[in-house]
Amino acid sequence: MATKTPMPPPETRPAIELAASDRVAVIAGSGRLPVNVAAGLNAAGHPPFVVITNGEEADVDELTSYDHATIELEHMADLIPLLKRERITHVVLAGGIGRRPRLTRLKPSRYMLTTMLPRLALALGKGDNALLSTIVALIEEVGPKVVGAHEVVPDLLAIEGAITRAQPKSADYRDLRAAFSAAKAIGALDIGQGAIAIGGRVIAVEGVEGTDGLLARTASLRSHPRLSGKKRGVIVKCAKPGQELRADLPAIGPQTVKAAHDAGLAGIGVEAGHSLILDYETVRSSADALGLFVVGLPGDTA
Template sequence: MASERRQVPLLPPDSRVGIIAGSGSLPVNVAQSLALAGHHPFIVIIEGEADRLSDLQAHQHVVLPLEAAAVAFDRMRKEGVTHAVLAGGIRRRPQLRKLRPTLRLITALPKVAWELTLGDDGLLRAVMRHIESTGIKLVGAQEIVPDLLAREGVMTRAAPEKADRRDIDAALQAALAIGRLDIGQAAIAVGGRVVALEGVEGTDGLLERMVALRSHGRLAGKGGGVLAKCTKPGQDLRADLPGIGVQTIRDAKRAGLRGIAVEANRAFVLDYADTIAAADDYGLFVVGVDVHA
């Protein structure tokens, strides 16, 4: 059954997980899974980024601005955090002039200033190195909530047809291409042709743009199409895995798409049961694809 949960791997008995929480449902899903497994998470809620605040605040937490990340790591160590998870989206970059200094950060300031100029992947790798330099082990969210990873194959009642498969292949190849350039993780294809690529606006913005593109001369009167999302080639899988949720399904329906393809075992289907149910209600397909097959 699509709604069956997989077993959550057990952490060492004396471990405690800190969640650095950005936007979306992933931080909530991770926190809930940890609590159910008997681990009580400590959550660093990134001010102005994290949403679903009431769900996050049900656990021990602190609210800090993005520029206080270094302070957050010190606070996590004081709370006995042994493992950390980066979960959820961050829409902006920290501003150097607003960084809250710690002794560790002051000594690394020239390097930090340079890292802020890197692309998204480069900056993430720098953040992950800094976390582990504090003695906290970084783990991927998928290690905590493997039940939310996309299964390979069709997860919905509706299934892609032959024309949809052409759109899936085209959109995935485009998503891989922009991933190599560290631009985004998603693309849309209609009629076997790529029509839109994800940029800094994220998947929500991409789908909103697709709504407007429906009236474009080359697309006017054409229905269908597929959104595809996959990891960037060479991406560190401990952070920023692609994901879809209920809102993605709603936006895809509004954009006139027939379905969504995600990378199997490397993309999240957040709030899994609700997301698949929403797709079924709208008659959309959701399929997990082995991108490297």
């Protein structure tokens, strides 16, 4: 696999064309994705309506500069009439939801009891991807079209090639291929989206702890006798096979870069065209400062 020179952010047309009368709601969970999506929409002349999910670790101060409302996870049945009142035409699900609704605190309504709850309960037993697909279907049944963050802010989408001064070495590509294969395998089981390889073999995969937890665990494993003397290594994130691509695309941001460096890794690989790079310039400058590479991998890397 040949190395490539650093590339700028992609400058492509949005996958969907928004009309002047369209209004986009960003359902904001945790992390930087809601901030990036809202800022991208605003810069494109489509100021968003932000629905802040109360209790998630979102960057609320940056989101409340837009028209917004706050909603409890247990009151999600209120989301549907809210979208109607605000005349929302498109919805972006952005950011993570770190917990499940507490059933004892659910706000009862006919719609919640007869429509939402039975379908969500069934989906919960089938995994995260089934749950996301059900949420998308429930929203679209009442009118708004659910779109992916990358469809309205295409600059977030990772493209193929390295974006940093540092480039993967030949041994790093062996790690990238191993981690990519493992990430796809656990993704097919709806377990996680990331894997870490050091010295040509996979040493850890992402579970319910998420990417930050995976990297913290890897840092603690550096002293393990089986990793003694092993240098470099990579983390790779890619979309799950058959994933609902309008929600929960794998993403990296500045925190990923720092955590990868703390774990002693040489770089980060993401699946080009199916992953997001948040706070792009900060990711690139931070990685350059720490000597890490960040590279977009083609879908046939494995």
